[in-house]
Amino acid sequence: MTAIFLLVRHAAHDDVGGFLAGRTAGVALGEAGRAQAERLAQRLRLEHFDAVFTSPRERTQQTANAIAAAAGLTVETAPELDEIDFGRWSGQDFTALQQDPLWQRWNSARSLTRTPGGETMLDVQRRVLGLLERLVPSFDGRAAVLVSHADVIKAAVLHHLGLGVDAWPRLDIAPASVSRLAVDGGWAQILGLNETVG
Helix, strand or coil, X not given: CCEEEEEEECCCCCCECCECXXXXXXXXXXXXXXXHHHHHHHHHCCCCCCCEEECCCHHHHHHHHHHHHXXXXXXXXXHHHCCCCXXXXXXXXXXXXXXXXXXXXXXXXXXXXXCCCCCEHHHHHHHHHHHHHXXXXXXXXXXXXXXXXXXXXXXXXXXXCCCCHHHHHHCCCCCCCEEEEEEECCEEEEEEEEECCC
């Protein structure tokens, strides 16, 4: 049973890179992000997929809705695709976070560090891999789009590359990018990584 997963990072919100959005409520796509999501949706019309799953965050829902509308599908929310629970870090700007020793530790050893009141990177990896495992039998010979967040996608890709979660800086997962993964039980292959439409 081989399933193809198109792992899509949401389009860019207006202040991407300025602060840690995390699970902060109300972080939506602005005009540029909505246009980026539409370009991505039109590009994905060239693909064959049967379902669209998304994180519950507003920015991922908006991206997923654009993709689903272009393909004539509906969207299913999957909590396993949610952003990392960053706890009290959510909503803080990166300049302030750089002064936090725990933030420094998180970025040097994510396999050993828990966010304040939140998750470890291994928690994130377990939940996203659990979702893929559950979906494989339903998508034998078919494809599904999974709209999520950069580090969640990295967690899945790193596992299937045989790399630990501390290798996260080696990958770039840009807004509105697509990474392709074929999964067949215990076997997997990366078919594409961080393909962007601009």
